[in-house]
Amino acid sequence: MNTLSIHRLLTKKPWSQASHWMAPLLLAAWVASSHAAGPASDKTEVVRAQVVRVDAQRGDIILRHEAINSIAMGAMTMPFKARDRAMLAPLKAGDRVTFSVVLVDDEPVVTDIRRVRGGP
Numbered sequence: 074m075n076t077l078s079i080h081r082l083l084t085k086k087p088w089s090q091a092s093h094w095m096a097p098l099l100l101a102a103w104v105a106s107s108h109a110a111g112p113a114s115d116k117t118e119v120v121r122a123q124v125v126r127v128d129a130q131r132g133d134i135i136l137r138h139e140a141i142n143s144i145a146m147g148a149m150t151m152p153f154k155a156r157d158r159a160m161l162a163p164l165k166a167g168d169r170v171t172f173s174v175v176l177v178d179d180e181p182v183v184t185d186i187r188r189v190r191g192g193p
């Protein structure tokens with residue numbers, strides 16, 4: 074939750090009566106969530122992985138990834154869609170990478186991926 078959505082909550086009609094005592098609570102919740110490492114964080118998480126298979130033409134990549142806290146996912150090997158298939162072109166099986174992922178309609182989509190220097 075960000076300051077704008079808190080503002081929207083507070084300015085909705087049903088909430089206006091409660092806003093005097095709700096505001097500190099919502100602000101406290103927002104501060105707590107933005108400082109916690111985990112699912113509530115808005116910050117883009119950079120995750121380490123190894124490329125298992127890549128199909129740049131289809132925009133698919135299979136990654137053996139470490140835990141992804143932002144989407145509450147443990148370490149595993151799984152396929153991802155790339156937001157932009159061109160970002161997969163330089164990659165090949167065995168590459169060590171870091172990547173970022175977001176959920177789009179509950180589907181994990183890779184938004185950024187780059188090879189780790191000094192990888193195999």
Ligand SMILES: [Cu+2]
Nearest residue numbers: 146147149151
């Ligand atoms: Cu996974």
